[in-house]
Amino acid sequence: MPIAQRHPSAIEEIANDCIAFRVRILGRAVSAIYDQTMANVGMSISQVNIMVFVGKVGRVNPSLIGAKMAMEKSTVSRNLKGLIDDGLLEAELSDGDRIKSVGLTEEGRRRVETVLPDWRRAQSLVKKMLGPTGAGAMVDLGNQLLHKA
Amino acid sequence: MPIAQRHPSAIEEIANDCIAFRVRILGRAVSAIYDQTMANVGMSISQVNIMVFVGKVGRVNPSLIGAKMAMEKSTVSRNLKGLIDDGLLEAELSDGDRIKSVGLTEEGRRRVETVLPDWRRAQSLVKKMLGPTGAGAMVDLGNQLLHKA
DNA sequence: CCCGAAAAGTTGTACCTACAACAATGCTGT
DNA sequence: ACAGCATTGTTGTAGGTACAACTTTTCGGG
Numbered sequence: 001m002p003i004a005q006r007h008p009s010a011i012e013e014i015a016n017d018c019i020a021f022r023v024r025i026l027g028r029a030v031s032a033i034y035d036q037t038m039a040n041v042g043m044s045i046s047q048v049n050i051m052v053f054v055g056k057v058g059r060v061n062p063s064l065i066g067a068k069m070a071m072e073k074s075t076v077s078r079n080l081k082g083l084i085d086d087g088l089l090e091a092e093l094s095d096g097d098r099i100k101s102v103g104l105t106e107e108g109r110r111r112v113e114t115v116l117p118d119w120r121r122a123q124s125l126v127k128k129m130l131g132p133t134g135a136g137a138m139v140d141l142g143n144q145l146l147h148k149a
Numbered sequence: 150m151p152i153a154q155r156h157p158s159a160i161e162e163i164a165n166d167c168i169a170f171r172v173r174i175l176g177r178a179v180s181a182i183y184d185q186t187m188a189n190v191g192m193s194i195s196q197v198n199i200m201v202f203v204g205k206v207g208r209v210n211p212s213l214i215g216a217k218m219a220m221e222k223s224t225v226s227r228n229l230k231g232l233i234d235d236g237l238l239e240a241e242l243s244d245g246d247r248i249k250s251v252g253l254t255e256e257g258r259r260r261v262e263t264v265l266p267d268w269r270r271a272q273s274l275v276k277k278m279l280g281p282t283g284a285g286a287m288v289d290l291g292n293q294l295l296h297k298a
Numbered sequence: 299c300c301c302g303a304a305a306a307g308t309t310g311t312a313c314c315t316a317c318a319a320c321a322a323t324g325c326t327g328t
Numbered sequence: 329a330c331a332g333c334a335t336t337g338t339t340g341t342a343g344g345t346a347c348a349a350c351t352t353t354t355c356g357g358g
Binding site: 009010011012013014015017018019020021022023024025026027028029030031032033034045046048049052053055056069070071104109112113115116119122123126127129130131134135137138139140141142143144145146 | 158159160161162163164166167168169170171172173174175176177178179180181182183194195197198201202204205218219220253258261262264265268271272275276278279280283284286287288289290291292293294295
């Protein structure tokens with residue numbers, strides 16, 4: 001005869017299993033390390049990530065950034081605005097002044113080189129925090145998502 | 150004699166290896182699924198996670214929430230405020246009206262039960278997105294961080 | 299070519315987040 | 329008991345994020 005099932009409360013179930021809970025904590029913990037480490041050059045990890053993405057793929061339109069980076073289009077719009085104003089991205093505009101595409105400027109490219117040492121320190125700290133296995137798992141998981149998008 | 154090393158640009162290096170890049174994309178993608186799935190009950194995954202954490206550990210002071218959930222104390226302060234105003238958390242206050250500790254109210258507990266079905270749908274969608282292996286890795290990584298904190 | 303629908307970008311609004319500066323609380327040694 | 333210091337919580341400010349509503353652009357079928 002079947003063994004009586006234990007019925008964990010909603011709280012137990014969510015606390016024990018929730019993926020969002022864990023992803024979000026991880027995101028805050030990891031982002032904080034990069035942001036703090038790169039603060040001396042006045043760049044956030046959010047900004048660096050966008051510049052690197054644009055620099056890697058070349059000229060892109062905002063919607064592709066959103067698709068690949070899982071960002072809502074309005075978020076992309078505002079984030080690009082800041083980087084363009086700072087001269088780190090260069091935009092091709094439509095008649096109505098909408099961003100048709102962006103590319104990394106030379107200044108942007110130099111800026112990425114500038115943050116590299118700090119980025120490396122942060123990356124190393126995070127690897128230590130997650131352990132080699134954890135860090136590897138995280139990269140694999142991210143790549144899987146990136147290649148799917 | 151040693152083989153000449155290829156020198157990837159800063160862009161290549163960061164794009165290929167950055168853990169923050171991947172964690173943050175994952176965080177947005179995952180959070181969006183939970184938020185959209187639970188929108189009909191008017192709760193965000195952020196709120197549910199805090200309620201569940203408080204419900205699980207019982208009466209806690211804000212600083213512990215921050216420590217365990219990797220949230221800055223000011224963030225905790227504001228997030229608790231909302232849940233208290235909504236009657237989902239109950240606060241013990243100091244003379245100066247500062248929050249000494251919070252606990253889950255009965256209404257809060259019921260609310261968690263209410264979102265459970267939607268939470269399960271979201272959880273299932275995310276598991277599908279990450280695959281069983283990926284989801285497992287994510288939970289392990291999160292637990293590791295939680296137990297260390 | 300043109301019309302209508304779909305896709306893409308922007309703006310208003312609101313929530314989540316963090317840092318800095320400040321205020322209140324708690325603790326420790328004498 | 330209490331003076332000084334460390335911890336804890338709040339508020340000002342600013343960036344990151346998403347949804348809804350709107351505008352502009354693009355794209356396909358007549």
